Amino acid sequence: MAALAGAALPARWAHRDSFVILEAGFGQGQCFLDTWAAWQADPNRCQRLFYIAVAAQLPRQLPLIKDSEKPSLADRLAQNWPVLTPGMHTLVFDEGPASQVTLLLGVGEAADLVPQLVARVDAFLLENVPPAPLVPNGDEGWLSRLARLAAPGCTAVARSEAAQVIAGLRQSGFRAEDTHARSATGSLTFRFAPHHTPPPLPGGLWPAVIGPTQRHAMVIGAGLAGCAAAWALARQGWRVTLIDEHAAPAQGASGNPGGLFHSIVHGEDGLHARAHRAAAMRTAAVTSPMLAQGRFEGACQGLLRLDTQTDAAQAESLAHRLGLPLEHVQWLDQAPARASAHIPVPSGGWLFHQGGWLDPAGYAQALLADARAHANVVFLAGQTVHQLQAAPHGQKPWQALDTQGKLIAEARVIVLASAVDTLNLLKALPQAAPLPLSLVRGQISSLPLQEGILAPAIPVAGAGYVLPLHGGRLLFGATSDLDDLDPGLRAADHAHNLEQAAQLGCLPMLDKNALPKYLQGRVAWRAVTPDRLPYVGALPLNPADRPQATAGQKAPRLDQPRLIPRLRDEHGGVYVITGFGSRGITWTALAGELLASWVTGSPCPVEAALRDALDPARIVTRAKAKAQTSG
Ligand SMILES: Cc1cc2nc3c(=O)[nH]c(=O)nc-3n(C[C@H](O)[C@H](O)[C@H](O)COP(=O)(O)OP(=O)(O)OC[C@H]3O[C@@H](n4cnc5c(N)ncnc54)[C@H](O)[C@@H]3O)c2cc1C
Structure with missing residues (x-):
C-alpha cells in the first residue's frame, strides 16, 4: 500500500x-x-x-x-x-x-x-x-x-x-x-518534469483527445477481423457501427464450419514465431471460457502439429533454448502422438496445449454479443461500402457511401476489416499508401464419421489438417490457389483434401474417381500479405501526401514504421485490420486488441517489435529500404 x-x-x-x-x-x-x-x-x-x-x-x-x-x-x-x-x-x-x-x-x-x-x-x-x-x-x-x-x-x-x-x-x-x-x-x-517534450511519433500511441460521446468507430466488414475490432473497441468504451454487405456477420472466409488455432515453434524464434505464439495464447485465453460455456462449437484441449524433421532430443533442446514451458508445447514421438490423437499419424510432432479448433462464425457472434454488453454496437447488414471520404465539414468525420453515392454511416474513425476488398476501398482513398494483398482461394471438405473414418481426439495438422466437428463430421483441408476466383466446389480439390486426410491417418486412401457420397465442402478466400503477417494499425500516408522537408530542413526519417506519417489526427483517422491469411482464428483476439490500442491510445498488448511487424507502414519502410539498396 x-x-x-x-x-x-x-x-x-x-x-x-x-x-x-x-x-x-x-x-x-x-x-x-x-x-x-x-x-x-x-x-x-x-x-x-x-x-x-x-x-x-x-x-x-x-x-x-x-x-x-x-x-x-x-x-x-x-x-x-x-x-x-x-x-x-x-x-x-x-x-x-x-x-x-x-x-x-x-x-x-x-x-x-x-x-x-x-x-x-x-x-x-x-x-x-x-x-x-x-x-x-x-x-x-x-x-x-x-x-x-x-x-x-x-x-x-x-x-x-x-x-x-x-x-x-x-x-x-x-x-x-x-x-x-x-x-x-x-x-x-x-x-x-521534463525540460522538453518531443511530439508523438506519427505511428506511435496517441491519446484520444475527443470526449466520450464522440468516440465512435465505423468498422467495414463483419468477419472475424471486424467483429474482433468491434469487440475490442467496445470494451474500451467506443461506440461501433459495423457494416457488412451480407445479411449476417461471418459469411466470408469466417463462415467455414471449423478451423484451427495454435502456436508455432521455430528455431530462430523470430518475429513470425513470437507473433503467432502471442496470438495463439490470447486466443486460448479468450475462447476457453466461451467454449466452456458452450457459446459456440470447438475445443481448446490441444492440437498436434506433425513434424518429420525433428526428433525428441532436438525438440527438447529447442524448447529449452526458447524458454517454452512444457505446459505450452511438448514433443511427442510417433507412439505417444498416436495415443494422444487417437489416429495412426505418420510421425511424431508438437503438442500445443493452448491449441484447438472452433467454429469461426460462432466465435464472431460471441465477440459481437460481448461487444454489445459494453457499448452501443450497431450492425448494418446488407450494405456495401463503395466509397470513403472525409466529410466536407466538422472535425473530419469520415463517411462511407454505397454504390449510389448514398451515405451509409459516418464516424471519426474508420476501420477497414474488409479482407481482400480492402484493396478496392484503398483505391477510394488516394491519400493512403497502397497495401499489397493477395487473394488465395481455399476449399475445405467434410464427411460424416462413418465406418472406415477415424475421428482424431484433437485436431491434427501436417500437410493439411483434420478436425473433429461436433455432430459427427470430420472436417479436413484445405486447398490453396492464388488469384483463383472460382466459387464452385471442385472434385479435384475434394480429392486433394481426401488424400491429405488419408496421409494424416483418418481415412483409407480412396479412389480419386469415386468420391464418397456424403462429401460436403465450402469455398472461401484468404487475404494474404507478402510477409504472411496481418496488417493492424493506422493507414500510412501516400508519399505524395506526406509532409515534405522544406529547404534547409532534414528529410524526415522513414526507416521505421513508427516514423511513417498516417491518415489520422488526434480526432480520428483510418485504420486497417486484415491480411490474416490462413490464421485468422489464431489472430482474431490479439489483432482486435492491438487495433483498439492504436485507436484509443491504451497500452499496446504486444512488444514494440511485434507492433512494428504488424504495422501496415512496414510496407513503406521496406519499399524505401529496397529503393535505397537498388538505387
Ligand atoms: C479454406 C480456408 C480454410 C481456413 N482454415 C483456417 C484455419 O484452420 N485456421 C485459421 O485460423 N484460419 C483459417 N482460415 C483463414 C480464416 O478463415 C480467415 O483468416 C478469416 O476468416 C479472415 O477473417 P476476415 O474478417 O479478415 O475476413 P472475412 O471473414 O472474409 O470477412 C470480411 C468481411 O468483409 C465484408 N466486406 C468486404 N468488403 C466490404 C464492403 N465494401 N462493404 C461491406 N462489407 C464488406 C465481407 O462481406 C466479409 O463479411 C481459412 C481460410 C480458408 C479460405
Whole structure:
C-alpha cells in the first residue's frame, strides 16, 4: 500500500477514463492485488485500470485458496494465471460497461521488455527493481529512458537506497518530491518534469483527445477481423457501427464450419514465431471460457502439429533454448502422438496445449454479443461500402457511401476489416499508401464419421489438417490457389483434401474417381500479405501526401514504421485490420486488441517489435529500404 500512497492513489485516478501503472517486478502479485482492491473499493475510480508488470522470475502457478464461495482477488488472479511463455500476456478482470482492470504481464527481464513497451504510463512502481550492477559510464540503461513512456504528471516510486534507480529516474527527467515526504517504508516519490517534450511519433500511441460521446468507430466488414475490432473497441468504451454487405456477420472466409488455432515453434524464434505464439495464447485465453460455456462449437484441449524433421532430443533442446514451458508445447514421438490423437499419424510432432479448433462464425457472434454488453454496437447488414471520404465539414468525420453515392454511416474513425476488398476501398482513398494483398482461394471438405473414418481426439495438422466437428463430421483441408476466383466446389480439390486426410491417418486412401457420397465442402478466400503477417494499425500516408522537408530542413526519417506519417489526427483517422491469411482464428483476439490500442491510445498488448511487424507502414519502410539498396 505504501507504493499506492507514493503514487497518490487512489486520488489521481479519480473520475478518469483510464489510468496506467507500470510495476517492474511482480513477486506474487501483492502490489497488483492491493491496487485492484483499492480500485474496486473506490467509488470515484477510473473506468479502466491498466496495470503493466514486467518480471523475469514469476511463479509457474499462484496458490489457490478458494476458502469461500466468492473467490478472492488472489484466487481470481491464480485462476487466470497464464502459462508463462516469453513476451506479453493480457489478463482482463471485472469486465463491465465502463469498468475493467487489465493486467499486462511481461515475462522477461525489465532491461529487455521495458524498452519494448508501448504505453503512456501514469505511475511507475519501481520499489522491486532487482539490484543490477552499476553501469560504469553512468548510463542507467532502461531506467534512464522512462521518459519515452511517461504521461504528463507521471510519478515514480523507488526505494531511497536504490541509487541506480534514482539516477535513472533523474536522467529520465523525474525530480524527487519533497524528501520530507519520504515514507516510513523508505520509499521516495518522483514526478516527471521534463525540460522538453518531443511530439508523438506519427505511428506511435496517441491519446484520444475527443470526449466520450464522440468516440465512435465505423468498422467495414463483419468477419472475424471486424467483429474482433468491434469487440475490442467496445470494451474500451467506443461506440461501433459495423457494416457488412451480407445479411449476417461471418459469411466470408469466417463462415467455414471449423478451423484451427495454435502456436508455432521455430528455431530462430523470430518475429513470425513470437507473433503467432502471442496470438495463439490470447486466443486460448479468450475462447476457453466461451467454449466452456458452450457459446459456440470447438475445443481448446490441444492440437498436434506433425513434424518429420525433428526428433525428441532436438525438440527438447529447442524448447529449452526458447524458454517454452512444457505446459505450452511438448514433443511427442510417433507412439505417444498416436495415443494422444487417437489416429495412426505418420510421425511424431508438437503438442500445443493452448491449441484447438472452433467454429469461426460462432466465435464472431460471441465477440459481437460481448461487444454489445459494453457499448452501443450497431450492425448494418446488407450494405456495401463503395466509397470513403472525409466529410466536407466538422472535425473530419469520415463517411462511407454505397454504390449510389448514398451515405451509409459516418464516424471519426474508420476501420477497414474488409479482407481482400480492402484493396478496392484503398483505391477510394488516394491519400493512403497502397497495401499489397493477395487473394488465395481455399476449399475445405467434410464427411460424416462413418465406418472406415477415424475421428482424431484433437485436431491434427501436417500437410493439411483434420478436425473433429461436433455432430459427427470430420472436417479436413484445405486447398490453396492464388488469384483463383472460382466459387464452385471442385472434385479435384475434394480429392486433394481426401488424400491429405488419408496421409494424416483418418481415412483409407480412396479412389480419386469415386468420391464418397456424403462429401460436403465450402469455398472461401484468404487475404494474404507478402510477409504472411496481418496488417493492424493506422493507414500510412501516400508519399505524395506526406509532409515534405522544406529547404534547409532534414528529410524526415522513414526507416521505421513508427516514423511513417498516417491518415489520422488526434480526432480520428483510418485504420486497417486484415491480411490474416490462413490464421485468422489464431489472430482474431490479439489483432482486435492491438487495433483498439492504436485507436484509443491504451497500452499496446504486444512488444514494440511485434507492433512494428504488424504495422501496415512496414510496407513503406521496406519499399524505401529496397529503393535505397537498388538505387
Ligand atoms: C479454406 C480456408 C480454410 C481456413 N482454415 C483456417 C484455419 O484452420 N485456421 C485459421 O485460423 N484460419 C483459417 N482460415 C483463414 C480464416 O478463415 C480467415 O483468416 C478469416 O476468416 C479472415 O477473417 P476476415 O474478417 O479478415 O475476413 P472475412 O471473414 O472474409 O470477412 C470480411 C468481411 O468483409 C465484408 N466486406 C468486404 N468488403 C466490404 C464492403 N465494401 N462493404 C461491406 N462489407 C464488406 C465481407 O462481406 C466479409 O463479411 C481459412 C481460410 C480458408 C479460405
